[in-house]
Amino acid sequence: MARESKKEESLIDTAFAYYFNRTDRLLRLHFTKLMSERNIDLTVEQWFLLNRLSNKKPISQTDLVDKTFKDRPNVTRLLDGLEKKGLLIRTDDPDDRRKFAIVITKAGTTLLDKITPFMLEGRKIVYDGLNSKDLTSLKRISKTIESNILQNWDLFNSSAK
Template structure:
C-alpha cells in the first residue's frame, strides 16, 4: 500500500460509470427541487413521458417502453400517476384490443408548457462553463457507450 494518498486510487475512481451515476442522481435531485420550488407535482420520469407525448400523437405503451428504457410495469405505474392527475389519457388501441394508446391531455400540455421555460433556464445553470462542443462531445460519448452496451445485449434474456 502506498503512503502517498495522491497515488492511492480505488476502482471507483477510475469507473466513469460512477461519474455518470453520480451526475444522474444530482440531476434528478435538482429536477425534484425545481418542481417543488414551482409547486409542480411531477417526477422527472413523468416529465420525460409528457415530453414524449408532446407532439399530440397517440402512442402505444410499448412505444413508450422502447423510447424510455423503462420496463412495462414502470411505464404502467408512471402512466397511472399521470392519468390520476389528468395529464394523459389512455384509450383502447383500435387495432389491438389488448393494447392501449396514450396521449397528452390539454392539462398535460399546459403543465409541460409551464415547466419548459423553468427547465431551459435550469439548463443554463447546469451547463454553465461548458461550450457547445463539450455538450456535443458528451452526447456523442454517451451514445457510443449506449451503443456498445446494446450491441452486446441479448434482449431475450433481459428484465
C-alpha cells in the same frame, strides 16, 4: 485488508459509470428542487413520459417502454399517476384491442408549457462552463456508450448467468 480497500477505491474512481450515476442523481435532485420550488407535483420520470407524448400523436405503452428504457410495470405505474392527474388519457388501440393508445391531454400540454421556461433556465446552471462543442461531444459519447451496450446486450446477459 487495507490493500484490497485501496484497490476497490481506485477501481471505482476510474469507473465512468460511477460518475454517470452521481451526475444522474444530482440532475434528478435538481429537477425535484425546481418542481418543489414551484409547487408542481411531477417526478422526473413523469416528465420524461410527458415529453415523449408532447407531439400529441398516440403512442403505445410498449413504445414508451422502448423509448424510455424503463420496465413495463414502472411505466404502467407512471402512466397511472399521470392519468389520475389528468395529464394523459389511455384509449383502446383501434388496431389491436390488447393495447392502449396513450395521448397527452390539454392539461398535460399546458403543464409542459409552464415547465419549459424554468427547465431551460435550469439547464443554463447545469451546463455552465460547457460550450456547444462540449455538449455535442458529451451527447456523442453517451450515444456511443449506449450503442455499445445495446449491440452487445446478449453478451452482457449471457456473462451474468
